Amino acid sequence: MTAFLVVLVIILFGVAVWQMSKIFQMSRAKQTDSSEIASDKDNNVQGWLMLSFVLFIYALCIYSFWAWGDVLLPQSASEHGVEIDQLWLISMVIIFIVGIITQWLLHYFAFKYRGRATQRATFYADNDKLEFIWTIIPVIVLAGLIIYGLFTWTDIMNIDTDDDPLVVELYAYQFDWRARYGGADNTLGEANVRLIEGVNQLGVDASDPNAQDDVIVNELHLPVGRKVIFKMRSQDVLHSAYMPHFRAQMNCVPGMITQFAFTPTVTTEEMRMDEEVVAKVEKINKIRRENTVALLAKGEEGLEPYEFDYMLLCNKICGNNHYNMQMKIIVETEEEYNAWMAEQSTLAQALKQ
Amino acid sequence: MSAHAEAHAIDHHDDHGHHHKETFMTKYIFSQDHKMISKQYLITGLLMGFIGIAMSILFRMQLAWPEEPFTIFEILLGKWAEGGVMDPSVYLALVTIHGTIMVFFVLTAGLSGTFSNLLIPLQIGARDMASGFLNMISYWLFFLSSVIMVMSLFVEAGPASAGWTIYPPLSALPQAIPGSGAGMTLWLVSMAVFIASSLLGSLNYIVTVLNLRTKGMSMTRLPLTIWAFFITAIIGVVSFPVLLSAALMLIMDRSFGTSFFLSDIYIAGEVLHNQGGSPVLFEHLFWFLGHPEVYIVLLPALGITSEVIATNSRKPIFGYRAMVASILAIAFLSTIVWGHHMFISGMNPFLGSVFTFTTLLIAIPSAVKAFNYITTLWKGNLQLNPAMLFSIALVSTFITGGLTGIILGDSALDINVHDTYFVVAHFHLVMGISALYGLFAGVYHWFPKMFQSRMMNKNLGYVHFWITAVGAYGVFFPMHFIGMAGLPRRYYTNTNFPYFDDLADVNVVITIFAIITSIGQLVFLYNFIHSMFYGKKGPKNPWKSNTLEWTAEIKHIHGNWDGPIPHVYRWPYDYSKLNKDDSDYVIPGQDFVPQTVPLQENEDELDH
Numbered sequence: 001m002t003a004f005l006v007v008l009v010i011i012l013f014g015v016a017v018w019q020m021s022k023i024f025q026m027s028r029a030k031q032t033d034s035s036e037i038a039s040d041k042d043n044n045v046q047g048w049l050m051l052s053f054v055l056f057i058y059a060l061c062i063y064s065f066w067a068w069g070d071v072l073l074p075q076s077a078s079e080h081g082v083e084i085d086q087l088w089l090i091s092m093v094i095i096f097i098v099g100i101i102t103q104w105l106l107h108y109f110a111f112k113y114r115g116r117a118t119q120r121a122t123f124y125a126d127n128d129k130l131e132f133i134w135t136i137i138p139v140i141v142l143a144g145l146i147i148y149g150l151f152t153w154t155d156i157m158n159i160d161t162d163d164d165p166l167v168v169e170l171y172a173y174q175f176d177w178r179a180r181y182g183g184a185d186n187t188l189g190e191a192n193v194r195l196i197e198g199v200n201q202l203g204v205d206a207s208d209p210n211a212q213d214d215v216i217v218n219e220l221h222l223p224v225g226r227k228v229i230f231k232m233r234s235q236d237v238l239h240s241a242y243m244p245h246f247r248a249q250m251n252c253v254p255g256m257i258t259q260f261a262f263t264p265t266v267t268t269e270e271m272r273m274d275e276e277v278v279a280k281v282e283k284i285n286k287i288r289r290e291n292t293v294a295l296l297a298k299g300e301e302g303l304e305p306y307e308f309d310y311m312l313l314c315n316k317i318c319g320n321n322h323y324n325m326q327m328k329i330i331v332e333t334e335e336e337y338n339a340w341m342a343e344q345s346t347l348a349q350a351l352k353q
Numbered sequence: 354m355s356a357h358a359e360a361h362a363i364d365h366h367d368d369h370g371h372h373h374k375e376t377f378m379t380k381y382i383f384s385q386d387h388k389m390i391s392k393q394y395l396i397t398g399l400l401m402g403f404i405g406i407a408m409s410i411l412f413r414m415q416l417a418w419p420e421e422p423f424t425i426f427e428i429l430l431g432k433w434a435e436g437g438v439m440d441p442s443v444y445l446a447l448v449t450i451h452g453t454i455m456v457f458f459v460l461t462a463g464l465s466g467t468f469s470n471l472l473i474p475l476q477i478g479a480r481d482m483a484s485g486f487l488n489m490i491s492y493w494l495f496f497l498s499s500v501i502m503v504m505s506l507f508v509e510a511g512p513a514s515a516g517w518t519i520y521p522p523l524s525a526l527p528q529a530i531p532g533s534g535a536g537m538t539l540w541l542v543s544m545a546v547f548i549a550s551s552l553l554g555s556l557n558y559i560v561t562v563l564n565l566r567t568k569g570m571s572m573t574r575l576p577l578t579i580w581a582f583f584i585t586a587i588i589g590v591v592s593f594p595v596l597l598s599a600a601l602m603l604i605m606d607r608s609f610g611t612s613f614f615l616s617d618i619y620i621a622g623e624v625l626h627n628q629g630g631s632p633v634l635f636e637h638l639f640w641f642l643g644h645p646e647v648y649i650v651l652l653p654a655l656g657i658t659s660e661v662i663a664t665n666s667r668k669p670i671f672g673y674r675a676m677v678a679s680i681l682a683i684a685f686l687s688t689i690v691w692g693h694h695m696f697i698s699g700m701n702p703f704l705g706s707v708f709t710f711t712t713l714l715i716a717i718p719s720a721v722k723a724f725n726y727i728t729t730l731w732k733g734n735l736q737l738n739p740a741m742l743f744s745i746a747l748v749s750t751f752i753t754g755g756l757t758g759i760i761l762g763d764s765a766l767d768i769n770v771h772d773t774y775f776v777v778a779h780f781h782l783v784m785g786i787s788a789l790y791g792l793f794a795g796v797y798h799w800f801p802k803m804f805q806s807r808m809m810n811k812n813l814g815y816v817h818f819w820i821t822a823v824g825a826y827g828v829f830f831p832m833h834f835i836g837m838a839g840l841p842r843r844y845y846t847n848t849n850f851p852y853f854d855d856l857a858d859v860n861v862v863i864t865i866f867a868i869i870t871s872i873g874q875l876v877f878l879y880n881f882i883h884s885m886f887y888g889k890k891g892p893k894n895p896w897k898s899n900t901l902e903w904t905a906e907i908k909h910i911h912g913n914w915d916g917p918i919p920h921v922y923r924w925p926y927d928y929s930k931l932n933k934d935d936s937d938y939v940i941p942g943q944d945f946v947p948q949t950v951p952l953q954e955n956e957d958e959l960d961h
Contacts, residue, residue, distance in 0.1 A: 009827075009865050016823060020816050036808035036889055037896070038738045046737035046815065050745065053822060057749075060830050068831065071838040071855050073769075081769075088766055095756040102723060102752050109730040110745050113666075114737060121667040121734040121929040121944070125959065130728070131675050131721065138720040142713045145763065149713075150706050152765035157702035174529065174620070193619035203619070232699075236620040237523040238632055240697070240772060244839030247769040251698050253632055254522055255616025258699035284854045306851035313850070315772045315841040317516045318523060319530045320441045323844035 040116055047114025054107035058100070070283065073244055074276040077310065077331065079263040080156045081247035087152055091145060159261045165227035168220070170312070171202050172232070172239035172252040175321035177312060178202060179220045183213030183346055193235055193254075203235075204347055212348040215341065220312060220329045222264050223337035229261040242315035243329065245271070251316055264331045271331075272308045281308050383493075385485030388909050390492050391470035392803055395796070398463020399881075401499055405454035406871050412447045415439045417857075417864035419846035433511065441845040445514035446532050448843055450506065452517030453540070457547055458502065460650040460788045462495050465589075468653055468795050469558050469582040471803065475902035476576050478567025478919055480912040483560040487553050494550035498543045505539035513540035516843060518643065521614040521635050525606050528621040538607070541600050548597045555586035555593075562586075567901070569921035573677075574948070576900050576925045577663075577670060580677050581656025584684045585649050591688060592645040599638035606630070636698050640691035647784050648687040652680060654791020655722060655751075658744040660925075661794050662726055664898045665741035666733030667944050669926035672725045679718035686715040696764040697771055705764040712762035716755065723752050734929070734944075738896070739814030740798035746822050747790035753826075754783025757833065772843075775836025778829045786825045793821075793877070799902075800884065801895050806907045807888030808895060813880040817873060824870025831859050899925045899947045922951040932956055 038046070076082050113119075169180035169188050180202060182188050189211020195203040204211045222228055232241055234252035241260070242249045250260035271277055284306050292302035314325035332340070384390060411430070414423060422437030433443035470488065474481050482488045505512045514532030515524035519540070527534040562583045566575075575583075602613040606627075614635045615627035663670040670676060692700065692708030726748045735741065757779040760766050770776060800809045835856045840847060847853040847860075894903035901921070905913045927946040930939050932955040939946050939956045952958055 009862055013823075013869055016819065020819055034889070036811045036891060038736050038741075038811065042811065042815075043735065043737045046742060047735070049819065050737070050742075056823065057826060057830075060826055064831055064834055068834040068859055071834060071859070073837065073839050084765055084769060087763070088760070091760050091763065091766065095759060099753060099756050102727065103749060105727050106730065106745065106748055106752070109727060109733075110735060110737070113730060113733045113735050115667070115734045119734045122732040123669065123928070123930045124671065124728075124732065125669040125926065126672055126674075131672050131725070134724045135675075135717060135721055138717050142716055142759075145759065146710055146713045149709055149763040149765050153702070153705060153709065153763075156765060156768070157705065193617050194624050196619050196624070236618055237526070237529050238520050242772070242839075242841060244769060249697050249768050249771055253699045254618050255629075255631060256633070256699055260697075280855065284851060287854050287857070288851065303851075306854070308852070311850070311852065313839075313841055316520070317445065317843045320445065320845075322445075323441065323846055324849040326850065 038115070043115040047111045050107045050114075051111035054103055057103055070276070070279060074271070074274055074280070075266070076245070076247050077264055077266040077271060078246040078248065079265050080152075081262070083152050083155065084247045087148055090148070094141060094145070156262075159229060159259055161229070163227060165229045165261065166223065167229050167231065168222075169202075169231045169233060170220075170241050170252065171235065172241065172314065172318075172325075173235035174237065174319050175314070175325040177218065177220075177241075177314075177325065177327040179217050179327070180204070181215040181217070181341070181344075182210075183215055185210060185213060188231065189214050189347070191233070196235075199350055199353075200347075202233075206347070206351055212346065214347040215344045216347065216350070217344060218327060220327055221337055221340050222329065222331050223334045224264055224267045224331050226334070227261060227263045229259060232258045232260070237318050238316045239314045239318050239325070240316035242313045243310065244313070245310050249315060267331045267333065268308075268310060268329075269332075271310070277308050281306060383489060385481070385489045386909070386911055387470045387474050387482050387485070387488060388803070388913075390488055391467050393492050394462060394466035394470060394495070395803075397496060397499055398459050398467060398792075399878075401454050401458040401502075402463060403878075404503070405451050405459055406874065408447045408451040408454075410868055410871050411439070412444055412451070413864040413867045415444055415845070416847075417861045419848050439845075442511060442514060442531055444845040445516075445530070445843065446506075446512045446536070449514045449516055449519075449532070450502070450512050453513075453544075454502065455785065456517060456646065456650065457544070458499055460785070460792070461551065461646070462547070464788055464792045464795070465582065465585055465649065465653045466492070466495065466554060467792075468578070468657060468799070469554070469586070471799060472576075472578050472902060473558055473561050473582055474565070475802070475905055475913060476579050476900050476925075477562060477565060477570055478901050478921060479561060479565035480914070480918065482557050483565060484557055488557050491550045491553040491557065494546050494553065498547035498550060501539055501543035501546065505536050505543065508535040508539065510534045510536060512536040518639060519603070520639075521603060521606065521632050522618055522620075525603060525615060526618070526620060526625075533607075538604075541604050541607075545597060545600055548593045548600075551589055551593050555589040558582055558586040559590065567918050567921055570948075573674075574921060574924045577659035577673070577676055577680075578653075578656040580680055581652045581659070584680050585652045585656075588645045588652075588684050588687060589649055592642040592649075595638055596642035599635055599642075602638075603635065633695070633698055633700055636695050637691070637700075640694045641688075643694065644691040645687045647780070648683055650784050650788045651751075651791075652683070654747060654788040654794075655680075657791045657795040657798070658726070658747050660900070661740045661744040661798050662729050662748075663926050663928065664798075664896050665736040665738055665744075666729050667736065667897075667928045668729055668733040669924075669928055669930075670725070671728040671731075672721075673924065673926065675721055676725055679721045682718040683715060686711060686718070690715060690762075693762050693764070693767070696767045702764075709762060709764045713759065716759055716762070719751075719755050723748060723755070736896070738797065739809070739811055739818055740794045740896075742815070742818045742822075743790045743794035743797065746818070746825075747787050747794065750782045750786045750790065750825065753830075754779055754781075754787065758783060769839070770836055772841055773836040774832050774840050774842055777842050778832035778836060781832075782825075782829050786829065790821075793817075796881070798896065800881075800888070801891055802902055802905075804885050804888065805909065806890045806893065806895075807884055807886075808891045809880050809884040809888060813876055817876040817880065820873030820876070821870055824866050824873060827866030828863050828870060831863055835859050897943075897945050899927060899945050901948055904947065904949055919949045921948045923948055930956065 167182045171178040187210045189208040190205040232252040234254045239252040288303045310329035312327040426434035427437040433440045510531040513536045605611040612627035612630040615630045618625040690712045693712045696705045
């Protein structure tokens with residue numbers, strides 16, 4: 001596939017360059033005056049090229065959707081994500097309509113009114129009515145988008161603790177993540193980097209009664225359907241907790257606790273069955289098999305087949321290994337979650353060992 | 354001084370036919386002439402651009418073929434590419450310096466510096482800048498900062514590598530990343546010098562535009578280029594000092610133990626003493642410049658486009674007043690939208706709402722500008738010179754990139770694409786490519802003015818344009834898709850996430866387009882250098898333009914006009930204006946009326 005694309009791009013470019021050189025020769029051979037100012041012939045050629053260019057943009061657009069439409073994120077796995085996707089779709093539709101029309105007008109006018117010695121331009125300096133119209137239309141459209149966007153944003157960021165949410169701390173450091181659960185009391189103990197010592201990697205205050213039952217893990221498990229409030233902390237530099245499948249992201253800032261909340265709605269198992277995800281995983285595994293063949297031929301180890309999992313990535317440049325700072329997220333049923341949680345040792349137990 | 358001597362001095366001042374002897378040093382090196390200074394800016398900017406683009410090719414190759422050995426890496430990167438495989442630390446360094454160079458050194462100094470210097474005195478009818486001396490200092494500070502930035506590439510631990518936004522604590526702590534040692538110090542020093550240069554330049558531009566306009570050149574008769582440069586300078590004066598203060602505080606945090614941006618940090622096995630600072634404060638200060646900076650880069654390009662499109666359409670720019678109003682609106686709004694870079698920085702979500710509101714407002718004047726450009730083309734008689742093609746392409750990328758801004762400016766939508774390649778695609782199109790097109794349009798259009806009527810080869814110009822236009826979309830359009838797939842930027846390789854394996858193809862396509870496009874720039878480079886010495890000489894006013902610079906002497910003399918400076922009687926956009934009975938143009942047989950032509954008997958007086 002890669003090789004095919006490479007070849008395709010090279011061929012297309014070759015054609016473009018060939019056409020260009022042809023134009024280059026034509027305009028050189030037949031030109032009567034040798035000035036560097038565009039002649040009628042130049043205007044004609046360039047005008048036609050402008051028209052082809054807008055078609056090229058459309059073609060590129062269609063090709064991209066056809067070839068890469070399947071790489072996009074699957075359906076949202078969180079409650080608020082559905083709203084984001086909806087707003088995204090509306091914005092995209094507006095953008096595409098405006099983009100297609102304006103690009104067409106721009107390039108079509110460049111073609112249609114290409115200069116000719118006999119042609120006279122129209123002196124047209126002002127039209128208040130017209131300008132008013134195209135000021136007021138964006139105002140109305142944008143007002144709609146702003147209001148819709150603001151309601152969505154406020155909904156997402158307004159973090160309340162009404163319906164007994166699960167509290168989880170996401171702790172970032174160069175270059176890994178830890179998650180800390182509040183334990184049986186669902187309350188996180190106080191913590192500060194000044195308390196980091198030995199196994200107490202997160203600097204939790206061991207004397208805080210709330211901290212005793214805290215559970216620290218390096219794999220994030222979430223029960224489906226229950227709201228989770230994430231409290232983010234960073235140990236050293238800025239990081240960003242990015243969970244693309246949940247349409248969730250928040251920076252982790254040293255010296256500050258930031259927060260984000262969402263309700264996961266699709267378990268990992270369910271997501272693996274999702275049509276889009278199945279197709280995507282299949283495609284990825286096909287690529288991995290091809291790469292494995294190449295690797296084995298070189299005497300290196302092959303690649304493991306891939307199975308879908310939610311993930312948490314670092315999305316703020318944080319140092320040399322920024323590119324590999326990840327944590328697996330597992331969304332499961334309440335029972336599975338409880339069973340998993342029961343297996344974990346609490347902070348008090350961990351410190352005693 | 355006696356009255357007689359004073360009168361003599363004034364006489365002498367006006368008599369610009371008389372020249373002082375100029376040595377090589379005063380003419381080419383420490384020149385105080387705005388035309389020479391503009392060329393110095395342009396050539397320095399282009400050299401820096403060459404470095405910046407070359408860097409982007411290196412890291413694009415790493416992204417397309419991760420961890421593959423390339424001999425070119427070994428040659429250029431030395432110890433950071435043992436065996437030809439690029440090291441993660443140098444990847445980040447390349448990304449950082451590419452951003453810094455392109456934004457500040459190429460698109461701020463190279464674009465605004467070049468054309469503000471060249472055009473402000475020439476288009477307003479002034480003999481030179483208000484202060485030729487400060488202007489010279491401004492260039493040499495810029496040169497010094499460029500030298501320091503290039504020097505920082507050669508320090509032991511590597512250049513700054515915390516991203517061009519240099520967010521602390523990463524940029525403050527050498528323990529966090531090697532580039533935050535001496536490399537970062539040099540980066541900060543270089544930027545401090547750069548800001549001083551920019552401020553001196555901007556103040557000069559503002560004073561010149563306000564005070565040195567020739568008789569009849571009211572503000573409403575200024576070409577839109579000058580409006581753009583003028584407002585750009587004002588934004589620069591308002592916002593650059595804030596970056597300087599941020600840089601100074603960062604220097605103090607780094608070297609003198611203060612805690613402006615640092616708090617509660619445990620790194621390399623020890624707790625730092627810093628307490629009470631906030632990285633979010635730095636983000637606020639940085640983006641208070643950083644966002645206006647986008648318009649510092651873009652407005653001059655739009656100004657150039659306005660002039661080039663009107664001239665080559667043989668039509669007045671549509672809605673001159675609306676264009677000026679939208680420049681003013683953009684400038685004002687640009688200073689109150691910085692928070693849209695920080696929706697998920699941890700600042701109060703209420704602020705996010707405010708910044709969403711102001712950000713989406715800025716789309717309105719931008720839309721007006723785009724529509725006005727399109728209407729200017731309508732029913733024109735388009736002379737499709739290379740400069741014109743680049744201007745039209747600028748409008749195209751400005752629209753494409755601007756539209757995705759509507760998504761990113763919406764705080765709710767930003768959550769999931771923040772810091773992904775969607776952002777990279779957006780800002781490269783809307784400010785990077787658009788501003789570069791403005792730069793190219795300006796160079797092709799005013800080359801004859803810079804180099805004594807020598808013109809650039811148009812056919813090479815066309816080849817350069819089409820490679821660039823196709824290549825730029827080829828690079829940045831697919832990039833939106835990998836962004837929407839959730840791929841974060843500034844990753845050295847994506848191979849640690851099998852989930853992103855299906856994006857490898859797209860990355861290869863992007864890189865191939867990038868390589869071809871950058872090779873295409875060599876056509877421009879050749880054309881530029883060759884035409885400088887051997888370009889065909891064209892007429893004095895090759896594009897049949899109305900503005901004053903084309904009435905100035907072809908030969909570069911100090912003072913621009915041999916005789917008295919021209920007076921102005923009309924606005925600069927009387928293209929294809931007809932006489933009262935619509936039988937012919939105002940000046941029969943000539944479709945343009947230069948600003949120096951008084952109102953004719955047979956023409957209607959319009960409101961300009």
